Amino acid sequence: MDGVVQLQKQLVDYIASLFHEGFLDEQFNQLQQLQDESNPDFVVEVVSLFFEDSERLLNELAKALWVPFRSSSSFFNPNILFREQETIDFRKVDAHVHQFKGSSSSIGAHRVQNVCITFRNYCEEQNVEGVEPWHRCLKCLQQVKHEYSLVRNKLETLFQLEKQIIAAGGSLPAT
Amino acid sequence: MSSTNTENWMKDIGVLDLTGVGGGSTSAAKKITALVVDDDSVNQTIHSKMLENLGIQNQVVRNGKEAVDLHSSGNNFDLILMDMDMPVMNGIEATRKLREMGVRSIIAGVSTCTRDEREQKEFMESGLDDFQEKPLTTPKLVSILHKLNKKC
Numbered sequence: 001m002d003g004v005v006q007l008q009k010q011l012v013d014y015i016a017s018l019f020h021e022g023f024l025d026e027q028f029n030q031l032q033q034l035q036d037e038s039n040p041d042f043v044v045e046v047v048s049l050f051f052e053d054s055e056r057l058l059n060e061l062a063k064a065l066w067v068p069f070r071s072s073s074s075f076f077n078p079n080i081l082f083r084e085q086e087t088i089d090f091r092k093v094d095a096h097v098h099q100f101k102g103s104s105s106s107i108g109a110h111r112v113q114n115v116c117i118t119f120r121n122y123c124e125e126q127n128v129e130g131v132e133p134w135h136r137c138l139k140c141l142q143q144v145k146h147e148y149s150l151v152r153n154k155l156e157t158l159f160q161l162e163k164q165i166i167a168a169g170g171s172l173p174a175t
Numbered sequence: 176m177s178s179t180n181t182e183n184w185m186k187d188i189g190v191l192d193l194t195g196v197g198g199g200s201t202s203a204a205k206k207i208t209a210l211v212v213d214d215d216s217v218n219q220t221i222h223s224k225m226l227e228n229l230g231i232q233n234q235v236v237r238n239g240k241e242a243v244d245l246h247s248s249g250n251n252f253d254l255i256l257m258d259m260d261m262p263v264m265n266g267i268e269a270t271r272k273l274r275e276m277g278v279r280s281i282i283a284g285v286s287t288c289t290r291d292e293r294e295q296k297e298f299m300e301s302g303l304d305d306f307q308e309k310p311l312t313t314p315k316l317v318s319i320l321h322k323l324n325k326k327c
Contacts, residue, residue, distance in 0.1 A: 030312045039224070042224060046220050049220060102287045107221075108310075
């Protein structure tokens, strides 16, 4: 039984650190409180939906911002070609970021939400001539991608810990 | 654990009696119904679960047009949670249309903080009874239900 107690403490400490470092906020608590015996996997389900949506949005953003196909990142569609005559539709970019901001705030992914807010501010500068706005948006996209990967890893680790506790016959600490 | 908290909130504002959740409720207690109008699947899931946990029967649609169509075919709800930004028909248009159709439900606008104050004002003026900033929480939802209590 000692092993379970250790794991439970590990989980509590881990969650506390995620809040402390700003990865998660109060909204995540709201989600945990919605989980009950009739729906024991609620948080995992919602967060999985968030992961799916996020991957889709990141792909859409890459397309809208003409990320060159030579990018080796698995997030970006390797079939996107660099278009020359068209202009970037910043309103479309903004719409995607708005969505991302909304869903990240709904699950309490605080740092992702914050970079989305900054991103939207740059999208508003669409009237500025030249490639500056585009470059800034590309940078923002990198930041969003980065924060998203971080929180995704953290949450997956959290869920793994929970699984281990349950498998060892323990119960999840009260929220 | 979570249900105990929810019941306490509900008892505090007297909603516990209305929804018929909890012990000792008579058949006279009417079941509250709600409609979630939101294009985001994460929000749909969360809002629906919040309502469910409060004992509120609810349906989910993806945009304003689906909400209007539901009402056109004779459905009615005590409460409508209306998102603002949605494809096909947004929350402003949908709320206007529903009010034109004579829908008297409590319509609560639920939207991510928009810096466009004009748009928020337009949303309010389209016929909302209440407005809550996303993300929606159970306490915010309970405060919306207060309005329902008053209307009844």
